Amino acid sequence: MSENVVHSLLSRSELDVYGRLIRLFLLSCEEETLKTAAVILELCHNEEGRWDHLRGFLQGGCVPTAIRVLEQEGNEKEQALRVLNESNTKEHLHISDGLPLPCAPMVRTPALLKVIQRAQEEGREESEELVLIPAVHCLFPLAKAQEAHRHTAGMHRETLQLLTALVDQRCTRGLLCAVCEATSRIIITQAIRARWWKRVAWRPWFRDREVQLGAVRAVHRLVEGNEHAQKSVEAFAGPRPFLLLLKNSRAGGVQEAAMETIWCLAGEDLDDQRSMAVAIGQLVFLAVTMLGGLAQGSGEEHAAMAGACTPQFIARVLRSNGKESVMGAVRTLRHACLGVGFSPHPLVQGQVVRSGGVALLLALLTLSCCGLLRREAAWTHAVVTHAEPSSETSPPLGESVGTSSTPSSLPATPAKNSKQRSS
Template sequence: MDTLSDHGWSPIHYAAYKNHVSQVERIVESTGPEILETLTEDSLQNTPLLLAALGGREQMVTLLVNLGADVTFVNQQENGVIEICARYGHLNLIKYFVNLDNPRLNVWKRLVAILESDVENDILCACDIIFKMTTRADDVLSYSMDHFVDGGLVLGLIGMLNKNLADDVKKSALNVLKSILSNNLAKRQLMENKGTEVLVSLLLKKSSNLLPVLMETVCELASEKDFTESYSVNILPALVKVISNITYENKDSVLLPAFKAIGLLARSSAVYQEAIGKQAGLISVLVQLYKECQSETLLVSWSAAVGAVAGENPPNQNAFINENIVFYLHEMLRSRYKDVKLSAVKTLSRLADGNGQAQKTIIESNVVTPIMQLLKRNQSQHTQEVIVETMWVLAGVDSETQRTIAARIGVSLLVEFLASPSSKLNLIGTRGLSVLLQGPYDLRGAVASSNGAHHLVQLLRSNREDVVLSAVQALRHICLGVGYIPHNKNQTMVAVSRGLKLLIALMTQSQSECIQVEAALAIAASVQGHPRNLNIVCKNAGFSYSPILQLLASPNEEVRLLAGEALATFAFNSSSQQKAITHCGGVQWCNFAPFLESANASYRAHAAFQLVVLAKIIPDKDPSYSSATGIQTLVGVLESSGSNNTIALAADCVARLSHSRTGVSEAMVSIDVVNLLCQLLSSASDQVQGSAAIALNFLSFNHVGERQLLKRLREDPHLMKALMYYNKKQKWPTHFLQRWTHIRELNLTLNRNRKKFLQSSAAYTMTKSKNRSGGQTAAFYT
């Protein structure tokens, strides 16, 4: 626009420009409304309305429009009220013209049209006005974004960004583009009109002035799923080039949105997450950028990007592990900033999730120690949730590793989680206790001291099915340990806390068969070896074996197996409960036969135990046949299974049966089960060793079993060390200690007697030989 000149102005032009309202009113009244369209006699040929708009005179503009001035008139430079207001930044006047809602005055299209100008200053002014109109939250302009998009703003910005303009002009345009990309139609138009190609070309220029807003624009696009799947083919190579060899003065302004964009792209689509992993050099460069992250914010953003790329994607997880990402995350755990530490913990979780090898590598790097320190120093619920969820992810699916992690957390803290209002902590607390108590370590006393039974009973009232199920399972394990060794204090506390009543309700009324059968198992564990609890259950009007027997017909194989386990636990060493089960309908051979033939060895072990316990009440098979089949199946599992968990289960079943009815332990001893269990004492699995040691303890009460064990101890003295180690380490009940002390003393006595016998026998043989040889000595050892 040319420089404004007052030559050729009439009095109404002066009055309009100077905002002399009363003078304009008198002029129009005396000469008529036609004077409102009088043009200046200069090169611009402006009307009074255009001059009032140029001066930002809101009162005058309102007056002239009300008097009938033409709002659509444009001067010799094709500038109307909208163009003039945009150039001089009169946003309030533009707001006024928007409110006029004049169909002949399309504010949106007029502003967009300015972007086609060749004058950079005009473009800057238009971008500034549009940016303000699309980011303001007032009622009048809140709908302007849709109008701008309909008016072709996206195409206008793409065309402008393709021009050879100064960086500050393009930056202004990118700010507008970023602001309107929250509109889905704007995103669609940008992608369908090769807007992403324009952005990529600008990224490759690596302009330090444009990169920050470019990266933020990419972030806005990355939140659109269609962008990642169809229109972003070239964005990854450009991102790699941008973040490689960082030399920008303000690195944070580039890296922060870059990390955010990578994270958004990875989270938006599994396909794109895979593409990120396959993009040459991206993961390597991303890992090395840790060294460029000096601020707390940048470290957190970097860690989040790594986690997003790695999450639930084993190839990406392995690629990060190979790039030694764990070392840098370990460093973050030593940071003085809590947010940095928590971010590292979350990223470790995503690196390990579902990846056994990654879990093993991370645990071996000793990151668990600083994570546990962070857990013990922070009591906030959110922090505890993040940390223990990560710990449980690191534990994976291997029960030995889970037990190790649960032991690191500790019984007291796990019990604290039970009392938390957080369902996440409730779940990990119950699962951690369950896995700990299934091991050979006797930690039930610690649970009793922490009042764990009471808290577990309280969780039975939870409205979350997964929490209830996990709590029921934990209740079973705190009451009954390996070898069916009951814990009287925990059993009593379950009853005192009204847990038996709640469990019976769950068994009979729950809509979930899994909860029903687990509740039955928990009740059976609570009454095993506890006459008072058994009396409470039997007197409860709601309790009956019928619901458990009905579960034997469930379509769910796991439910059927556990229903048999519940019945066997009730019937264990209890003829009265066996009769009660028979009275309610009883069991048949067909309830167990499918499991005996299962390819799953643990199913076979469970079914074998159930057969032996329930042999007397299986009417369609001879009890001796049922018992023999069960015992042979158990021994077969011990001999052939390749799973430590299954072997430990089979040894546990042997331990249980070793102190059941008369004749069972004799039958097992007769088929060399003692020798098999002694071999298991050299297993690498603590669970296997512990279960085998407990089973050997019970079998040693059988005279033949005791002699077989003593024979093995003489052949391999290290076995006694292993037995005594587990006896001391696991803190078993007193009768275990007494039994192993007796075995040890007996073994030592036998060894001493054997040595004396050998010495006396050797002396006798030497004397006899001397007599025969006429004084020559020859030694013979028998």
């Protein structure tokens, strides 16, 4: 078949030749994968119509497809790596505006960074979707899959500089998500020496939920078990951005990530843990050691915790889908409602009742599949509804479980049983 005929077939959009080749590249058969890869590389090498071929493969999703092949286990991955590992292939792919991405595992981080830098400098409208986002996304699976790649990317001085430059350009939501994901995995190797991480990772004020989640996770990975990083974050802005995010966000995943990050900022010091618990209104994802420290707190500390606690936030945390977050909220409510000598705190009890927290505790008690969570909810319910005989401000038990605060998911008490009890 002549080259003119081949070019004519490729130019006919209704045949979708580029798309068919890309789909063939994903076949499970080794031989078909190798043959398809050879055809793609041959077309990209051919001087005649070269840029048309490159554009067709890029628009057809060749880059994400190649990444999927590289992420697969087994012989297909090995064969794809062999095809792409030839020196002339790597050189050609590097100058082809996007296709060097699959070579990253072989030529290490610098080649991938060059792709990102070149696409950033050229500023083409289509570069972000076709090149930048897949390239930045590639940093994350590489760092996640192999310690060597994570260490190389984290220690390479240009990595965070490039990611920072992308953020400073006010990039789109998709690229911001990719940058945050890559940073969350790479930044773990940084001993917070680089000054760029603050602009890259500190993005909890973005309105987009996925960007918020990626940014908070990046900071969480940075400060977890890293005392130096904890102090740097405290000096930079402290927990306030995360407290605001925790209070205002309605996304369970963002709330949980913010809770864990705030808790990591407290470090191992018991006094710092208590201070952080007070700052976040006592409703956080707490460890057992934290609960033990709170139980020994003074009356003033409990009063401060009660003042910082908001009923709306209590209800949101108890409705969370995360079992650990719900468990932490249930336990911290119990500690907040009890003072020294197991005396009740009417102010906190009233807040829980008015926020519908008692009904939520009852729902957990009756509907949860976790036995431990049911026991914790029962204990906390007893504490919340407990009142001293002389107390006039504590909520009576009957008032706390009124029908107005009972969720519709709770099973109704049969009338027959009520008659039996009355008799």
